[in-house]
Amino acid sequence: MKTYAEHLPIELWILIFRYIEIHDLFRAFTNLNNYFNRILASNHLLFYIQLRKDDIFYKEQTIFPSWSTTILNRIISLKLSTKKHRKYIFQFLNLHGKELIRLKSLTIEIYEREICPSCIDFLKYHSIEYLSLKCIPNQVLIEAILSSPKLCKCRLYFW
Structure with a gap:
């Protein structure tokens, strides 16, 4: 019934x-x-993810190992809302960036010393439409943002 x-x-x-x-x-x-x-x-x-400081997956799972490609392919928004675990966002983008084919919105905090080449490449070659960054800017990051193919809205908070 x-x-x-x-x-x-x-x-x-x-x-x-x-x-x-x-x-x-x-x-x-x-x-x-x-x-x-x-x-x-x-x-x-389609899914959106908000990584918060109270999420237990930081301790239980390292970088979403059990998430299937079918789930990763349906993520459209990724937001990091804590400073404590910001390093995981870069590991996540490095490991699963190619599977995030529908990702349209990315909101993160980064620092210049943490920007890795794979993250810069991710911004250059993915169809991100909305980007919000809190960061210490550098030339490579600015060039990656400007070369993003479909970026419509960009909110930058420079420190």
């Missing part, structure tokens, strides 16, 4: 899930039932 939630069309759930951060979404709906498992597996459902 279907519950009332399962009477709602999948398209409506996809619209609702678009506003729920991926960690919260998977904690709440993974293995709830087949209906929600199919929605979470749908290629039409």
Whole structure:
């Protein structure tokens, strides 16, 4: 017997899930039932990630080792909102940058000494449309931002 939630069309759930951060979404709906498992597996459902200081995955998982390519391919927004774990964003981009084919929004804090060549290449060759950086700028970073192919909005906070 279907519950009332399962009477709602999948398209409506996809619209609702678009506003729920991926960690919260998977904690709440993974293995709830087949209906929600199919929605979470749908290629039409896109994800956003907000890495916060209270996320336990920093301790439990190093750089999302268990995330499949199908999940990484559906990430559209990545936001780092803590200074304590900012090094993980660069490791994440280095390891999984090629799988983030739909990433459109990137918000991070960086420091000049932490900018690595793979991160600069990531900005140059991905179709990021929105970029927000808090950083100490250098020439290589500015050139990477200016050469980004689809960048529409850029918010820079220079220290």
